[in-house]
Structure formats: structure tokens, C-alpha cells
Amino acid sequence: MSKLPDEAFRDTIGTIDNEGKRKFIFPKKPSGKFYDYRKWVSYFLLIILVANPFIKINGNQFMMFNVLERRFNIFGFPFWPQDFYLFVLFMIVGVVFVILFTVIFGRIFCGWICPQTIFLEMVFRRIEYWIEGDRGAQIRLSKQEWNAEKIRKKGIKWAIFLLISFAIANVFLAYLIGSDVLIQMIEDGPETHISTLIALSIFTGVFYFIFVWFREQVCIIACPYGRLQGVLLDNKSINVAYDFVRGEKEFGRAKFNKQEDRASSGKGDCIDCKQCVNVCPTGIDIRNGTQLECVNCTACIDECDAIMETVGLPKGLIRYASEDEIEKKAPFKFTARMKGYTAILAILVGILVGLLFLRTEVQTTILRLPGQLFQHKGDNISNVFTYKIINKTNNDFNDIHFKLANIKGTLKVVGNQHFIVKKQGMNEGTLFVEINQFLLENDKTKLKIEVYDGNKKIETSITSFLSPRSFD
Numbered sequence: 001m002s003k004l005p006d007e008a009f010r011d012t013i014g015t016i017d018n019e020g021k022r023k024f025i026f027p028k029k030p031s032g033k034f035y036d037y038r039k040w041v042s043y044f045l046l047i048i049l050v051a052n053p054f055i056k057i058n059g060n061q062f063m064m065f066n067v068l069e070r071r072f073n074i075f076g077f078p079f080w081p082q083d084f085y086l087f088v089l090f091m092i093v094g095v096v097f098v099i100l101f102t103v104i105f106g107r108i109f110c111g112w113i114c115p116q117t118i119f120l121e122m123v124f125r126r127i128e129y130w131i132e133g134d135r136g137a138q139i140r141l142s143k144q145e146w147n148a149e150k151i152r153k154k155g156i157k158w159a160i161f162l163l164i165s166f167a168i169a170n171v172f173l174a175y176l177i178g179s180d181v182l183i184q185m186i187e188d189g190p191e192t193h194i195s196t197l198i199a200l201s202i203f204t205g206v207f208y209f210i211f212v213w214f215r216e217q218v219c220i221i222a223c224p225y226g227r228l229q230g231v232l233l234d235n236k237s238i239n240v241a242y243d244f245v246r247g248e249k250e251f252g253r254a255k256f257n258k259q260e261d262r263a264s265s266g267k268g269d270c271i272d273c274k275q276c277v278n279v280c281p282t283g284i285d286i287r288n289g290t291q292l293e294c295v296n297c298t299a300c301i302d303e304c305d306a307i308m309e310t311v312g313l314p315k316g317l318i319r320y321a322s323e324d325e326i327e328k329k330a331p332f333k334f335t336a337r338m339k340g341y342t343a344i345l346a347i348l349v350g351i352l353v354g355l356l357f358l359r360t361e362v363q364t365t366i367l368r369l370p371g372q373l374f375q376h377k378g379d380n381i382s383n384v385f386t387y388k389i390i391n392k393t394n395n396d397f398n399d400i401h402f403k404l405a406n407i408k409g410t411l412k413v414v415g416n417q418h419f420i421v422k423k424q425g426m427n428e429g430t431l432f433v434e435i436n437q438f439l440l441e442n443d444k445t446k447l448k449i450e451v452y453d454g455n456k457k458i459e460t461s462i463t464s465f466l467s468p469r470s471f472d
Helices: 007-011 033-054 081-105 108-112 115-132 135-143 148-177 179-188 194-214 217-222 224-232 244-248 299-311 323-328 336-358
Strands: 063-066 071-074 077-079 239-242 318-321 362-368 375-377 380-391 397-404 410-413 419-421 426-436 444-453 456-466
Touching: 033 063, 033 108, 033 115, 033 148, 033 179, 033 299, 063 148, 071 081, 077 081, 081 108, 081 224, 081 336, 108 115, 108 224, 115 135, 115 148, 115 194, 115 217, 135 148, 148 179, 148 194, 194 217, 244 323, 299 318, 318 323, 362 444, 362 456, 380 397, 380 456, 397 410, 397 426, 419 426, 426 444
Parallel strands: none
Antiparallel strands: 063 071, 071 077, 239 318, 362 380, 375 380, 380 426, 397 419, 397 444, 410 426, 444 456
């Protein structure tokens, strides 16, 4: 009969001691098949993460989130404030995808894809292992008095961490203000961009604090996704899981004794070596079952497989599996809930693709000037309008002008009748429309105004023309 774990572990977390103080984790350096896979995936994602702000598609930055100017680029598609509904839909699609992924594969996103985990485990911790050594050496160094060796190792590590944090802050800033702007600021020098330098210093300080001190607490305490998985996971979700049926058996865990026949002794295959605990970057015991702190990094799988191979027991005591697979030997099944999320995701993606195809490269808005009605000019009625033209392309419009399309009249722009709208730019102003009163059939006539760049019509805007109710 399976031995149930003590549930007391759910009342504490591995990074806080009994007095409520921070307890630092010193995980053993992982190694194995899954860790090698993670390294390649992480390096690939790191290259993408760093390169994203500097890649251009059709002149647009591949990824940019310029909150101050309300301009966003996603996969090279530029989004203006007028396209905010598309940006929101993009975000909703991303959230639904992560939800579906979590329902099926658990928190694998955290261990394999999340930038926080990738930077911490594949950059900062690897430097830490290189300078301070593995788990045992780090624990001894932490307990050691501040002598020359400790000052040298800690000082070198912290200096390197600060430089990397500064580099990450620059990349982060490139996402926010654009890589071209950032490069221009660097060329200009910090003295001409004090506010940017202050922002860069703040970002550097935040990243340094996270990767030097806060670390795995981001995943355990700060990240809302960890809380979300508790709602999304069920017995059919695939997680990094301990096979408690095989590991505990009739008499539970026991230390390995090569002189006994373990298969007939009734003892579980878990030899209670605690190596899965020592290698865990969040300090949990995976044998206690699914926990909020587990980021599915697979370090415990590699470590357990190595131990099982050493003692001559089958691998897979800790593996990717669902609770139903472990307890009931039930194969994976695409459940109704998974199908529901998939259907929602497909519908949202379809809507998003359709809206992207319908999205125009030029957006013209022509509205009557607020507070103004109309004016009589002999037999003509005059209305004053404001216009705004947004050029979403990477080409300049050098000869923009307007024409009335559905009615005879006169259209005059205040200022130049022909003007320029720069690429990724905007132009706005005022125009007057005069129409003979006998051509107007009612007091609110629909007006079509065509926008041309030279001889090419690029947009048609519809507005209303006000006039008296009766001319009798």
C-alpha cells in the first residue's frame, strides 16, 4: 500500500526558515539528458531574446513595447493606439495558449521558456558554479568568515553579475524605446540623456536584486502564473512527477543495500538519497507531490535517473507523467476541457488573423470641429472639419491631398493643399468643405472624402455634413 506523504510541507516554502527569515538555496549543479536539452533550448531563446529588438522586418522592429508613445511591434507588425484592440487580442491569444499548455503539460513553461529561469539557471548560476564551485563548496563558502578568499570570490561574482544586469537592462530598454533610439542615445553620450541613464540604472538595480538575492522567490512568491497553475492542473495534466506507487510500495522508502533483494523485500525503489531535493533550484521535495514551487525544470529527473542507474534499478522513478498515469496506469487522454481551450484558441487566432488582414496601412479620421455647426456663404453651406492621417507604413507619403467623392463641392485644407506624411508618422490639421445648399437633401448628409498620395487613392473616409433642415 502506498505511503502518503506528510502534508506539513504545504504550510511552508523551501526558501523561508521556521523564523520567517530568508533561507538561501544552494542547488547541486544539474547534469543529464534533460539538462543538456534545456541548455540548447535556453541558448537558442537567449539569442532570440537579445536579438529581438535589433531585428527589423520591413523596417519595423521585430518586438517593441513603447508604452510611452503607445506604439507596439509584435513579430514585425506595428500597432498604433488605434490598433490597441489588436494588441489586446494578441495578448489574450497568448494567455489562452499558455493556459492550454499548462492544462496539458503543467508548469513546463517556467522551467524551459521563462526568461527569469533561463537567465538565473543558464547564466547566473553557471557563473556561480564556475567561481564558487558546486553545492558543497557554496555552502562552505557561505558559512566561512569574510577572509581574502571569500571577498575575492564574492567580489568577482557580484561584479560580473552587475555587468550582466547592466547588459540585460540595455536590452530591456531597447524593447521599450526602440533599438535605434537606444543606439543613438549611446552615441550621443549619457550626459545628454540623463533621464534615460536614470531609468537604465533603475532597471540594472532591479535585475541585479533579482538575480543576486531574490532569485527563485520570483517564481514562488511574485509570479502570478504559479498561483494560476493550481486552478488549471488536474489528475490528467502531465508534470514532473514522482512515481509514488513504485517508489513507496508496501514498506515505503529505504536506504539501498546491495546485499538484499529489493524486489522481494517490499521496499520501494526510492532509496531516500535526497539527491532530487539537493538538485532542486526551488528547494522542494518532489516526492511530496505536485507543488506550487515546482517549475518543471527536470533537474530531479536527471539526478534520479543517474542514481537509479548506479544502484541497478529502472529509470523513470521521477518522470514526466500525469497522476492518473502513475496511480491508475491510464494513458494520456485529450480531455473535454483541453478540447474546449483548443477550440477557444482556434477561434481567437482565426479572429486575429482576419482582423490583421482587414487592417489598413493608412488610417484617416475626419470629424467636424467640436462646437461648430455650419455657416452660410451665399448659396453655399460651409462646414469645418479636423483631420488626422496616420501612416503605418515604412514609406513616406509625399503628395497627400483630399477629394470629395460623392457630391460636388469645394474642399480646402488650411495651409498647404498638398502635404507630406512621414513613414510611421502622423499629420493632422483643419479643412473646410463648401457645398451648394440645393445639392443637400437633408440636414445631415453623408460625405465621402478620398485621400490620395499623388494619383493613388490610399483611403476613403466617411463623415457627416451639417446643413439647415429646410431651405424654403
